[in-house]
Amino acid sequence: MHTYLIEDKAMSEAVLEPPIEESAIAPELPKPGGIAGRKKALLIWGGAAVLVVLLGLGVRYIFWSAHHETTDDAYLAGHLHPISARITGTVQQVLINDNQHVVEGQTLVILDPNDYKVRLEQAKAALDAASRRADTAEAAIRSTSQSATAQTTQAQGSIGEAKASIQAAKAAVTAAEAGVPRAHAQLQEANATLQREETDLHRYQDLYSKEQVSRQTLDHQRASYQVALAGQAAAQDQVRQAQAQLVAARQGVVRTEAQLTNSEGGLQSAQATVLEARVREGQFAIAQAAVAQAEASLQNAKLQLSYTIIKAPVSGRIGRKSVEAGQRVQIGQPLMAVVEDHPWVVANFKETQLAKMRAGQHVEVLIDTFPKHKFYGHVDSLAPGSGNEFALLPPDNATGNFTKIVQRIPVKVVLDDDSVRGYENLLSPGMSSVVTVTTR
Template sequence: VGHIHQVSSKVAGTVGEVLVNDNQQVKEGDLLVKLDPKDYQNKVQQAVAALQSAQQQANAAQANIGLASQTTTGKTTQAQGDVSTAQASVSTARAAVTEAEVGIPAAEAAVQEAEAGIPAAQSQVAQADATLTRTQADYKRYENLFRQGAIARQQLDTARAAYDVALAQRNGAIQGVQQAQARLASAKVGVARAQSLLAQAQEGVTTAQAKLAAARGGLQQATASGQQTSVNRSQYAAAQGAIAQSQAALKDAQLQLSYTSIFAPAAGRVGRKTVEVGNRIQSAAPLMAIVNNDYWVVANFKETQLEKMHPGQVVDVKLDAFPSHTFIGRVDSVSPASGAQFALLPPDNATGNFTKVVQRIPVKIVIDPKSMQGYDSRITPGMSAEVTVEVK
């Protein structure tokens, strides 16, 4: 008996080269068969390309994380500054509105005061007109009397002086009306100016509020950019997963490619070779067998012969193929069960019809390599042998 190693392929493919023949001696690790590697080389190249693509995606995602983080920080800082500036502008504009609102009542009061001064000035004009008319009539009358010699020159001069005073007073009253009207016009201009300032201040509030809303929108947008950073981090994590998956796929493809070279699992001789160049083989299909050079004998002794038998005892072995040569061996071990127990249908003696049958127990006998010199390449598993155990 010897170890027989069945050689098969782990992958399917077309046989490109067979490097051994039947009965050829091989060493462990020798190349036996080569399959066409093109399909598996293509798979390796595809796996390499997929890995490179995944690495590029990961690098891009990582770069996007840094860029988005820096951009978000800058935009957020700027947006917060814009919001603060806009809030200050709104406060300033509202203060201007308040100030403008306070100025309108004062301007309106000045208009009312100016309007009230006009009737008084006009009344003074009327009084001055009446005085002027009277003094003018007196002056004309005194002038006629003076021509007639009825009055002295002094009386005429007095009447003239009174007329001049009345004329001056009338002119002064007219100027008073004009001044009152000018004050009214100026007061109305002040009201218009105050109203204009109020309108400008209110418009400033509206503009400042619009800028504040825009600044808050920019802040929200900057905050949303932070969510993009989270998205980029998720994409980077996914890319890392894709890299791991691609690396595993590449290792698997490289492993499959390595399986296109089939090596000897042990030293021995080639037997039952069925593979030829050009064959299309499937995985696990038997291609050949390797029978190694470790031989032993399995002797089936009766159970009644085992009383004095134990491992280490010397054994004489005669092979039917070489009857003139005696091989020396030793008992290696005794089977843990009888041969019948390992049968496909082991006997069942529980039926009640029991017939005692002497059982055969397999005993493993190892042959000394020195006694096999010159025969080791000629001995094959399956040969018949007679063994004699020295049980002394």
């Protein structure tokens, strides 16, 4: 409007006043409205540019968040191995310090081994004594078994011989018993012959005295009488011999039966020796058991002696050390802990963030202790339940009022070795971190 007023005033002055030369006219002043317009335009374009940038960032964030899940409820975790005494003893040496890095198998503490060395020597002596007793029992078994076998064989042979002798003796008795009547019959026959010859002799003597027979006939009869008399004596001898043979045969039966009894006694003695061998076998088994027990005691003594040297079960760093040289420790007493190398991250994601999360997905980790270094890893596994399910007192939603709370599920993240290189001895369980998982 001010522009229009100036122009009207100039036109009226041009009508009233005489014309002047062009050189006398003042130069035209700049229009104040042009600068303001340009500023306004710049502001508009600047705002539009900022809006476009913000819109682009928003779209990018939307696309990024569609394939990423983030949580700051995460911390480092690791295996913590408590080191305790397995025997009672006095600490002789402590070879490590607090926070020191150790390797698997490295000696940490040495207990006084003298008492356990003495026990080891005692166990060795007990094993030697048990072995000697077992050897003696084994030798006794061999000797007794051999003696029992020989006695049994001899007794069985003697029994067989005795039985055969009994059979022969009984046969001899039978033969002798048959010979006695036969001898008596021969004696009776000889007596009859002698009596007849004696009668004939007396008759021939009477006839000879009457000179009815010759001297030759009488002598012949006397010879027949002498023959009959000798036959009687021979028959009597045969009877005596037959009776003697019968007695001898019967004595032979008694003698062979006694031999059989002795042989049977020898067999019983051999059987007793066999039983003794079995008893000795039982004693040998007991001796062997004593040897096995002594060997076990020796192994236990060696094991107890080995426990005087306490070693690191894994590679890691020493923490919570509470043992000093000269200290008396008991079985199970905690001495220190070894925090194992290679910690991992436990990220507690909301249950609404787990729809696309799978094992093996790429993970970016920012640890609060090292904010300028990014660690990388991958999802190892998802917990089988929420943290509340593993609490000492899990919630019971079946009673009372219910307020729905989004649960958090622990997710184990394993860090890559390359990203951890140089920080191996700096990462400690319990450090807080921010975890981002790429879910595509």
